[in-house]
Amino acid sequence: MDTKILQKKYLPLTEAAYYVLISLNKPRHGYGIMQHVKEITNGRINIGAGTMYGNLSRMEKEGLITPVAEESRKKVYELSEKGRTVQKLELERLEELLSLGKTEMGDS
Amino acid sequence: MKEVKKVWHWWWGWNTQKVENWLEEMEKNGWNLTKVDFAQVRFSFKNGKVRKMRYCWDYPAMPGDNYFELFKEDGWESMDNKMGPWFIWRKPYENERPNIYTDTKSLIEKNNRQIRTVIFGVLVTLFLIALVSIANFSFSKLISAILILSMVFYGYIIVQLCQYNKKLKTNAIKC
Structure with missing residues (x-):
């Protein structure tokens, strides 16, 4: 699929969507993703069950997962x-x- | 003191926080919710323990086993007959108040699902209006009045949901 179309349609990802996608580099179920995200962010990100279910249904429909x-x-x-x-x-x-942020702010 | 009570409490799909908070308040005062019936507007309570209990209303897209398992695993208890389209969940907590929606985008999508349902209702009503005007029943005036009233009702819901979404999109309300 054309890169430009994908970029326009899906980017930027929301924080929840981003974490769902990186968690699914390995097969996982919804609650498994919630736990994994909580673990790798040291408890900073807690994805709610409704947000998780909504993201999974949408991404399945869109063919991302x-x-x-x-x-x-x-x-x-x-x-x-x-x-x-x-x-x-x-x-x-x-x-x-x-x-770019680092270059412009003189920190690279 | 009375041990059980039944309370009627109307709620709207764009403002479920109100009924959620009301139930949480009841639990804080020792009134434990035991049953929800009559299209989810009658609430039965039993006088019992003081609890910190979070209630959440959900309007999911086509919930299957997968949906209920996910909520169950996350510690939510279902408070209705799982017929939908609205689902009432609750979860006890200590410090951090749990939530089922943790981002704005999902909340907007939840509202859009409601809007789509209401639009379907509008289409059905329009179809009925067309039928009534063609058939010309003897009591068609009463039916027309009911149908027109339901159109007003649907319109009101759609406007409220759109306004809620607008506030979410402009960050006037934060999740």
Whole structure:
């Protein structure tokens, strides 16, 4: 898919969407993502269950993530190729923000 | 002192914080919610323990097993018959007050889902109005009045939800 279209449609990601996508580099279910995000941010980011469910349903519909299994009534998701591309584009965007910020502020 | 009571409490989809806070206040005063019925506007309480209990109203898109499992795992207890479209959740807490929506975008999407439902209601009503005017029933005046009133009701809801979304988008309200 065309890079420009993806950028225009999905970027910038919200903080919740960003963390959902990076967590799904490995297969996880909704609550697993919530716990993982809490852990890697040292408790700073707590994604609510409603926000999590909303993001997962939307991202599944948009094809950014794919359900790979169903374990005891829980859907396990993983990044799709499209989701991986979007995540990569977001990282590039953030890296540019960071490096330009550092250059302009004289800290590089 | 009375041990149980039933209270009618109307609420609107753009302002569920009001009923959520009211229930939290009841729990603080030792009135524990036991049942919600009559299209989720009648609340039954039992006089019991003083509790810190957070209540949340949700309007999810097509909730399946997945939805209920996610909330259950996160410690939320369902307070209705799981029929929807509104779902009432509660969770006891100590310090930090839990929330089911932790970002503005998801809240806006929740409001948009409500708006879509109401628009569907508008279309159905328009269809009924067309039917009534074609069929010309003997009691069509009464029916027309009811239908027109429901259109006003729907319009009011849509305007309120759009205003709420506008406030969320301009950060006038923070999640």
